[in-house]
Amino acid sequence: MTHNITLIPGDGIGPEVTNSAKSVIEASGVKVNWDIVEAGAAVIDKYGTPLPESVLESIKKNKVALKGPVTTPVGSGFRSINVALRKKLNLYANIRPVKTYKGVPSRYEDVNLIIVRENTEDLYAGIEHMVSSDIAESIKVISKKASTRIVEFAFDLAKKQNREKVTAVHKANIMKLSDGLFLKCARDVAKNNKDINFEDVIVDAMSMKLVLNPKDFDVLVMPNLYGDILSDMAAGLVGGLGFLPGANIGKDAAVFEPAHGSAPDIAGEGKANPTAAILTAALMLKYIGEIEAANKIEKAIEKVLEDKKCVTGDLGGKASTLEFTEAVIREM
Ligand code: NAI
Numbered sequence: 001m002t003h004n005i006t007l008i009p010g011d012g013i014g015p016e017v018t019n020s021a022k023s024v025i026e027a028s029g030v031k032v033n034w035d036i037v038e039a040g041a042a043v044i045d046k047y048g049t050p051l052p053e054s055v056l057e058s059i060k061k062n063k064v065a066l067k068g069p070v071t072t073p074v075g076s077g078f079r080s081i082n083v084a085l086r087k088k089l090n091l092y093a094n095i096r097p098v099k100t101y102k103g104v105p106s107r108y109e110d111v112n113l114i115i116v117r118e119n120t121e122d123l124y125a126g127i128e129h130m131v132s133s134d135i136a137e138s139i140k141v142i143s144k145k146a147s148t149r150i151v152e153f154a155f156d157l158a159k160k161q162n163r164e165k166v167t168a169v170h171k172a173n174i175m176k177l178s179d180g181l182f183l184k185c186a187r188d189v190a191k192n193n194k195d196i197n198f199e200d201v202i203v204d205a206m207s208m209k210l211v212l213n214p215k216d217f218d219v220l221v222m223p224n225l226y227g228d229i230l231s232d233m234a235a236g237l238v239g240g241l242g243f244l245p246g247a248n249i250g251k252d253a254a255v256f257e258p259a260h261g262s263a264p265d266i267a268g269e270g271k272a273n274p275t276a277a278i279l280t281a282a283l284m285l286k287y288i289g290e291i292e293a294a295n296k297i298e299k300a301i302e303k304v305l306e307d308k309k310c311v312t313g314d315l316g317g318k319a320s321t322l323e324f325t326e327a328v329i330r331e332m
Helices: 016-029 043-046 053-062 081-088 144-160 178-191 201-211 224-237 275-287 291-307 321-331
Strands: 002-008 031-036 063-069 094-100 112-118 128-132 134-139 164-170 197-202 219-222 247-249 255-258
Touching: 002 016, 002 053, 002 275, 016 031, 016 063, 016 275, 016 321, 031 053, 053 063, 053 081, 063 275, 081 247, 094 144, 094 224, 094 275, 112 144, 112 224, 144 164, 144 178, 144 219, 164 178, 164 201, 164 224, 178 197, 197 201, 201 224, 219 224, 247 275, 255 275, 275 291, 275 321, 291 321
Parallel strands: 002 031, 002 063, 063 255, 112 219, 164 197, 164 219
Antiparallel strands: 094 112, 094 247, 128 134, 247 255
């Protein structure tokens, strides 16, 4: 079977790392018809927007996209392309697997958790106003529909991956109505999924527990803001953003992207570490049902990182993006 997938190379190191991911997917034996489309700061002059309509059309048609990081223009009036993509395609679940790899410096071993972040509401609904010249207000929106949907997603994911526990993160002791509703929805969903363990933890305690013993956690599900903060914190547990894949998933489309940014400081120099982009490719392959190829890619990455013989500068090695990619392909 040939899969139709939209490829958005993005800005900065985006084209380099997505090209690595594309080569690794092709070497894994999975057949893909790539629809390569342009988005990002670099195409504003060409299209008058960083997110041309043709990009959205391509994703709507193919339903799956692999995306490189894009530079968010500062102060030019454009909103984040990533936020726009999530909103326009209703990509309600943000997924970030957080895992330690031998060879990647980290204070912990054997961390293997997934953060499931609600992507559409909470304080990110963008409802803000000035009450007076000295007082600003942001409105936190939590709905039963979005909360139930994201917790159900977390339980489904836990089942698919044979995981044991879902932890709902909240601050319902203080925000009794908004986070209280999220927690009630989580408990209701948990009642229908008794085969998976369930617990809830208040976000501040969660931050401490994650740092003290990240191995205690499996699938974490939470509203938007806590997810934004804890997913970057969790990245710090396993060596930083450079090793984390990511996905934004909705009912009708999914956009897969590494967690790191466009790294303009090293763009075009062949120095970028493509690990996160390649792991993102593996995550995408799992989503489209190519489990065997995805596992093969993950094992090859693990081996190359552990070996340390052919790693990029950020890991103290001398390999270029291309050399690292070739090492992963050889290992497969
Ligand atoms: P960044 O992640 O691009 O870079 C931070 C540091 O990490 C830099 O020193 C960079 O060289 C290094 N780095 C990042 N990825 C690397 C890789 N794969 N290999 C080796 N080194 C790597 O974050 P920064 O500088 O805050 O953002 C740069 C631009 O990227 C901004 O315009 C930001 O808005 C955008 N961005 C886009 C994202 C996306 O499209 N998903 C996510 C995060 C940032």
